[in-house]
Amino acid sequence: MTIENGYVIVTDSTADLTQTIVQDLGILVLPMEYILDGTVCHYAPTDDESDITAFYQALKGGKMAQTSQVSPMTYYAYFRPILERGQDILYIAFSSGLSATYETACQVIAELQKEFPQRRILAVDSLCASAGEGLLVYAAAQKQKQGLDMETLYQWLLQNRLHLCHWFTVDDLAFLKRGGRISASTAMVGDILQIKPVMHVDDAGHLVPVSKAHGRKKSLHALAQAMQKSCIPAENEVIFIGHGNSVEDATLLKKLIATSFPQFFVQIVPIGPIIGAHAGPGVIALFFFGSPR
16 A cells, blocks of 8 residues: 555455555555355455355355445554554445445544544545446546545545446346345246346446346347447546456457457456355446446
């Protein structure tokens, strides 16, 4: 972690950033917990995908995973040392539409502000998830390096978070059924007919279905087509693709995007256990700046 302009950018491990990216950006990422088949596990940025691969293999084998939000004690443990060093904090949080993490953070921040009245802590509800949250953090860190002060960057995040487009498709409908996003009958029929839902994150930060595609390849084409319709080229230097132990399909999507947007750098990242527990093995997600969501 490095410190630029007197403040530190902090985010959650739900941003699905690799350790290399985190180090390059000079940010701090809060670890999160999940429970896999009764065992408590910790998820933090890594360049070793073996644990993530094993996680998805466990899900395919029938094991159950549950997730939890960042605990208040984690916020205290990571925020207090920064404030004690005399630095300020810009926290970019996981979508409030998917978790109570942001609400918990605001409660902790209110207490820390009493303890450190001379310091500033600004929290942004990203309304983003997975590497969409990661791409928003990536863009913010680049602007910090360009010299933006914390207040200006905070306002930029509020103005641009809803331009961060998230498009998802999943390979196994059982996980959406388990999370209550589709009915058991819809999941059964969808699996029989090889129907793959195409979803996005809406302005409230919720994951919602948009359309259906017949077959895996058509669902990947649907993601690329969504980007063609709403991408803002001037705002995109880097595009993120996330995958749930499905790097071949992620690579195919990258090739589809390159035909229309050859000038962009496309970063493929693994989707970690916190998001993967709800989306399941084979999830593919595309993230870019566009208008509108």
